Amino acid sequence: MRITGIGSSLPELTVINDELTSFLDTSDEWIRSRTGIQERRILSGETIEALAFAAAEQALADADLTSKDIDYILCCNTYSAWMTPGLGCIVGSMLGISVPSLDINGACAGFIYALEVAQALVSSDAYKRILIVCAESPSHMVNWTDRATCVLFGDAAAAVVVDGAGKDLDFVLGNAPGVDFLYAHNPVGNSPYYQNATQPNGVQMNGQEVYRFAVSTATRDLSTLMEVQGLTAEAIDYFLIHQANLRIVEAVRARFKQPKDKFPTNIERYGNTLSASIPLLMQELKTRGELERGQTLAMSAFGAGLTAGTCVMEW
Amino acid sequence: MTFEKVAQILADYKEIDVAEIKPESSFEELALDSLDIVEIVMSLEDEFGVTMEMSPDLKKVSDVVALIDEK
Numbered sequence: 001m002r003i004t005g006i007g008s009s010l011p012e013l014t015v016i017n018d019e020l021t022s023f024l025d026t027s028d029e030w031i032r033s034r035t036g037i038q039e040r041r042i043l044s045g046e047t048i049e050a051l052a053f054a055a056a057e058q059a060l061a062d063a064d065l066t067s068k069d070i071d072y073i074l075c076c077n078t079y080s081a082w083m084t085p086g087l088g089c090i091v092g093s094m095l096g097i098s099v100p101s102l103d104i105n106g107a108c109a110g111f112i113y114a115l116e117v118a119q120a121l122v123s124s125d126a127y128k129r130i131l132i133v134c135a136e137s138p139s140h141m142v143n144w145t146d147r148a149t150c151v152l153f154g155d156a157a158a159a160v161v162v163d164g165a166g167k168d169l170d171f172v173l174g175n176a177p178g179v180d181f182l183y184a185h186n187p188v189g190n191s192p193y194y195q196n197a198t199q200p201n202g203v204q205m206n207g208q209e210v211y212r213f214a215v216s217t218a219t220r221d222l223s224t225l226m227e228v229q230g231l232t233a234e235a236i237d238y239f240l241i242h243q244a245n246l247r248i249v250e251a252v253r254a255r256f257k258q259p260k261d262k263f264p265t266n267i268e269r270y271g272n273t274l275s276a277s278i279p280l281l282m283q284e285l286k287t288r289g290e291l292e293r294g295q296t297l298a299m300s301a302f303g304a305g306l307t308a309g310t311c312v313m314e315w
Numbered sequence: 316m317t318f319e320k321v322a323q324i325l326a327d328y329k330e331i332d333v334a335e336i337k338p339e340s341s342f343e344e345l346a347l348d349s350l351d352i353v354e355i356v357m358s359l360e361d362e363f364g365v366t367m368e369m370s371p372d373l374k375k376v377s378d379v380v381a382l383i384d385e386k
Binding site for chain 2: 033034206207208209211212215216245247251
């Protein structure tokens with residue numbers, strides 16, 4: 001499978017750390033030192049489906065295709081403004097196509113999960129070109145009075161088009177125990193029969209356990225795949241690590257003893273954009289002319305579940 | 316024995332003289348935040364071959380030494 005086009009779309013509004021101090025007991029220094037984040041994009045006038053559509057259109061143009069060339073839509077979305085239809089269906093409708101569409105909630109590892117599903121679909125020969133859209137609006141998931149969580153995330157959409165050419169990607173996917181380490185409840189509506197207690201509002205996170213899971217799992221699974229492919233860390237051109245926290249990226253980099261330019265980042269500018277973070281990194285490399293066909297990319301993402309998805313691919 | 320190894324790991328992590336680490340040294344005094352403590356616990360797990368639970372009660376060096384000695 002190969003990626004033939006990448007697109008992205010970000011909200012207009014940039015919120016720098018200092019702005020958050022106007023209503024949160026926090027500081028730019030605290031946020032930067034703990035996470036590396038300086039600013040993030042937040043939905044204001046836009047909708048998540050508008051971002052998703054724009055990213056999809058850009059990916060199609062980059063692939064020199066139109067929406068009519070797509071056979072299937074996979075949409076990674078952890079929380080949408082829509083309970084139903086799935087965000088992928090809405091994107092398909094906006095693209096003017098009627099193709100199968102599947103929403104995936106793999107949390108921050110969603111893009112890697114979607115790549116594996118896409119590879120299975122194109123390998124079956126039933127589908128030729130898959131559009132993967134990662135559209136995330138964590139600003140609608142967090143409790144904006146909780147300084148421990150609301151500062152961490154940013155909204156974004158990214159999309160890729162894939163087809164069945166090129167080498168197979170290798171994957172390690174997993175789901176480890178740890179529901180309580182990172183979760184967010186949905187509202188349950190106003191059923192007069194439901195008797196359970198009200199759940200806390202917004203994303204709840206045990207930062208230490210999530211950090212430990214992320215660093216250990218990414219290191220282990222990247223090592224496993226490198227061994228499968230007979231590669232050393234030196235042979236990997238880029239490590240695209242999910243942008244949850246700059247210190248996680250640095251911790252993984254230290255374990256592989258690789259230079260910084262092989263571990264690109266965008267968390268400084270966008271915060272944690274969930275499943276969109278890795279395709280955003282990919283597009284930035286491509287736009288800067290730093291991505292060449294034949295290069296080896298190793299990707300690892302981790303999130304609520306606790307999900308983990310790692311893959312090695314030839315670009 | 317345990318304390319000496321823990322102190323060395325802390326000293327290496329903070330790039331300070333190991334003589335500055337005492338059993339009663341708190342992580343706050345050593346300017347270690349919550350994620351630093353996880354990194355150190357992960358190093359200690361590798362060094363001692365144990366699994367250690369994160370806990371808000373891990374506040375000073377002797378807390379960590381005691382937890383390792385329990386294993």
